[in-house]
Amino acid sequence: MSAAFAATSLGVTFKTLKPLIRYDLFTDPWTTRFDLNAPFGIDDMIYATDCKILISHPGRDDRGTEDRRVPKVGNLPWNEFDSSGWKPLGSPDLVVRTDHYRDNGHCCSVCFGLGRVGSNVVRCPDCHGRSEWVDEDANEVFDGCEKCRVGYVGGPICTHCERGWVNGPTIEERIIGSPRRFGTGMMARIRTLGDLEYRVVEGEGANDETSLLLFRGDHGIRGIACSMAAQ
Numbered sequence: 044m045s046a047a048f049a050a051t052s053l054g055v056t057f058k059t060l061k062p063l064i065r066y067d068l069f070t071d072p073w074t075t076r077f078d079l080n081a082p083f084g085i086d087d088m089i090y091a092t093d094c095k096i097l098i099s100h101p102g103r104d105d106r107g108t109e110d111r112r113v114p115k116v117g118n119l120p121w122n123e124f125d126s127s128g129w130k131p132l133g134s135p136d137l138v139v140r141t142d143h144y145r146d147n148g149h150c151c152s153v154c155f156g157l158g159r160v161g162s163n164v165v166r167c168p169d170c171h172g173r174s175e176w177v178d179e180d181a182n183e184v185f186d187g188c189e190k191c192r193v194g195y196v197g198g199p200i201c202t203h204c205e206r207g208w209v210n211g212p213t214i215e216e217r218i219i220g221s222p223r224r225f226g227t228g229m230m231a232r233i234r235t236l237g238d239l240e241y242r243v244v245e246g247e248g249a250n251d252e253t254s255l256l257l258f259r260g261d262h263g264i265r266g267i268a269c270s271m272a273a274q
């Protein structure tokens with residue numbers, strides 16, 4: 044009998060020491076500027092980012108970053124985490140965008156755009172999340188990886204969307220304290236981190252049209268996410 048099972052059967056609640064983070068939701072294997080296909084560790088902190096959301100928490104990653112191009116996380120506004128004015132991040136307050144500048148649908152807020160649901164979802168080993176297969180002889184790329192159909196494997200196909208996307212008007216999230224709107228898929232991914240508090244920092248400077256959403260939670264989780272550009 045495992046220790047965990049014994050503790051459960053005695054009715055003991057125990058807190059995990061490490062945060063349960065689906066890092067796959069916060070990394071980006073496709074960016075060309077950085078190597079962000081996995082989390083990285085700097086100075087006893089673990090970071091993961093797709094350049095839109097960055098999350099961090101205390102921990103060690105001994106793989107090192109010497110051979111990887113990672114963002115300069117020291118330049119981020121960490122001092123803003125010491126300020127007051129934090130609020131609990133509650134349920135989403137969704138608004139329909141009226142200008143439809145982007146009318147090709149939006150990220151499914153059930154599967155976060157992965158097209159599959161469950162805690163075991165990982166990138167498809169055949170197509171690496173692209174849901175494409177490449178015929179190298181014909182030098183052609185075809186839509187729809189036969190192994191995964193959606194780019195990911197490991198859980199049932201999401202029934203709320205078409206391969207992670209929902210057609211219809213663009214829906215965004217409104218956050219008290221910010222004039223900007225935030226992407227629903229991004230906010231759904233952030234909410235997988237558990238109960239969070241947030242505060243908003245307005246971008247400064249002539250061409251800064253975004254707000255930064257700062258969030259923090261259990262296990263020393265701290266994160267920064269960008270709003271959508273001003274309308």
Ligand SMILES: [Zn+2]
Binds near residue numbers: 154156201
């Ligand atoms: Zn979905």
Ligand SMILES: [Zn+2]
Binds near residue numbers: 167168169175192195
């Ligand atoms: Zn695949």
